[in-house]
Amino acid sequence: MPEQLGHHFLNIPGPSPVPDRVLRALSKQVIDHRGPDFQRLGREVLEGCRTIFKTSGPVVIYPSSGTGAWEAAIVNTLSPGDKVLMVETGHFATLWQKMASRLGIEVDFVPGDWRSGVDASLIEAKLVEDRGHAIKAVMVVHNETSTGVVSSIPAVRRAIDAAGHPALLLVDTISSLASVDYRHEEWGVDVTVSCSQKGLMLPPGLGFNAISEKAIAASKTNRMLRSYWDWEDMLKPNANGFFPYTPATNMLYGLREAISILLEEGLNAVFARHQKLASATRAAVRAWGLEILCRNEAEHSPVLTAVMMPPGHDADNFRRVVLENYNMSLGQGLSKVAGKIFRIGHLGECNALTLVAVLGGVEMGLSAAGVPHRGGGVAAAMAELQGSSLDNQTTDVRKG
Numbered sequence: 563m564p565e566q567l568g569h570h571f572l573n574i575p576g577p578s579p580v581p582d583r584v585l586r587a588l589s590k591q592v593i594d595h596r597g598p599d600f601q602r603l604g605r606e607v608l609e610g611c612r613t614i615f616k617t618s619g620p621v622v623i624y625p626s627s628g629t630g631a632w633e634a635a636i637v638n639t640l641s642p643g644d645k646v647l648m649v650e651t652g653h654f655a656t657l658w659q660k661m662a663s664r665l666g667i668e669v670d671f672v673p674g675d676w677r678s679g680v681d682a683s684l685i686e687a688k689l690v691e692d693r694g695h696a697i698k699a700v701m702v703v704h705n706e707t708s709t710g711v712v713s714s715i716p717a718v719r720r721a722i723d724a725a726g727h728p729a730l731l732l733v734d735t736i737s738s739l740a741s742v743d744y745r746h747e748e749w750g751v752d753v754t755v756s757c758s759q760k761g762l763m764l765p766p767g768l769g770f771n772a773i774s775e776k777a778i779a780a781s782k783t784n785r786m787l788r789s790y791w792d793w794e795d796m797l798k799p800n801a802n803g804f805f806p807y808t809p810a811t812n813m814l815y816g817l818r819e820a821i822s823i824l825l826e827e828g829l830n831a832v833f834a835r836h837q838k839l840a841s842a843t844r845a846a847v848r849a850w851g852l853e854i855l856c857r858n859e860a861e862h863s864p865v866l867t868a869v870m871m872p873p874g875h876d877a878d879n880f881r882r883v884v885l886e887n888y889n890m891s892l893g894q895g896l897s898k899v900a901g902k903i904f905r906i907g908h909l910g911e912c913n914a915l916t917l918v919a920v921l922g923g924v925e926m927g928l929s930a931a932g933v934p935h936r937g938g939g940v941a942a943a944m945a946e947l948q949g950s951s952l953d954n955q956t957t958d959v960r961k962g
């Protein structure tokens with residue numbers, strides 16, 4: 563099939579494509595994880611992570627998926643029987659809630675419509691009501707990858723402060739870190755959870771916890787059994803650049819390179835590029851006459867766009883047609899929205915021309931799968947891309 567020539571388009575919203583520079587960095591020989599070369603590497607990546615998470619405090623790196631980093635955040639700060647407040651923004655918020663419940667946490671799970679972000683005023687009201695301070699943590703997902711909706715973390719912080727409530731703030735930034743503006747320290751987050759295979763442009767395999775002083779204090783007194791995930795075991799050797807057990811050395815080579823790439827472009831330019839790619843994608847979807855799952859203009863994800871299928875048309879059949887004809891993987895609808903939506907990932911190593919190709923594949927796929935739509939989506943996206951400063955940002959990347 564001639565369509566299968568050329569590279570595969572991996573446009574699911576994570577894992578995202580890995581840049582060649584990172585692939586080369588990953589392929590270096592393994593070194594002694596107790597030797598001086600490793601110590602330099604360890605110090606560099608731990609310091610680099612502080613820059614990416616925007617914190618002066620510690621960032622713990624686990625050999626794990628994002629799910630592992632979720633668990634680490636819970637078991638280091640909470641105790642069985644503790645109450646927490648969470649919001650059902652979509653599939654990932656639901657999975658995190660289920661994990662907390664399995665660990666014996668009592669979750670007040672605010673229902674959501676899977677089309678909107680966190681309503682900070684509701685959080686404030688719930689915390690004001692909780693005069694006895696039974697709620698120990700507010701846990702939210704920054705970028706809900708199943709719906710393409712971003713929640714305002716500063717608004718959640720303001721809600722907690724306005725209520726004068728001491729609850730910890732735990733945030734999942736698994737699909738937003740290094741793609742969407744995020745500031746662990748300035749926004750007063752206690753634990754930021756993330757992982758390697760989305761905005762950080764690495765393969766799956768690293769999980770992260772950025773930790774505040776308040777979270778460390780909670781970890782000294784909470785009553786949850788833990789061993790592998792224990793922060794204290796990590797933080798002691800991390801102070802010298804080492805790890806308590808064999809670290810994922812080659813992933814750390816990759817992480818060092820990925821951080822360099824991000825800082826050469828500049829984090830603000832990275833964020834602006836994602837915004838621009840997302841707005842061009844929305845221009846295409848609107849030109850096709852299809853509906854975007856995210857309801858509120860201010861909450862559109864810069865990382866992915868979730869597109870609703872017209873009634874009677876199966877999103878998974880459409881995705882299969884796109885894969886078979888154009889060698890491109892699009893994200894599937896998860897749980898509640900399975901078959902009803904598809905997701906276009908435009909994160910990490912993605913630029914204007916990558917996006918034009920991706921949207922070309924979607925537009926041709928809509929025709930090939932017989933999905934009713936108007937033409938002109940790619941043209942609308944190109945107009946959006948040209949009417950912007952993206953060209954200037956691309957120049958900056960080359961200079962870097």
Ligand SMILES: *Cc1c(COP(=O)(O)O)cnc(C)c1O
Pocket residue numbers: 576627628629630654703705706707734735736737757766
């Ligand atoms: C991908 C993702 C996860 C899960 O990460 P895994 O590495 O698959 O465990 C959790 N939360 C969000 C928001 C995600 O996008």
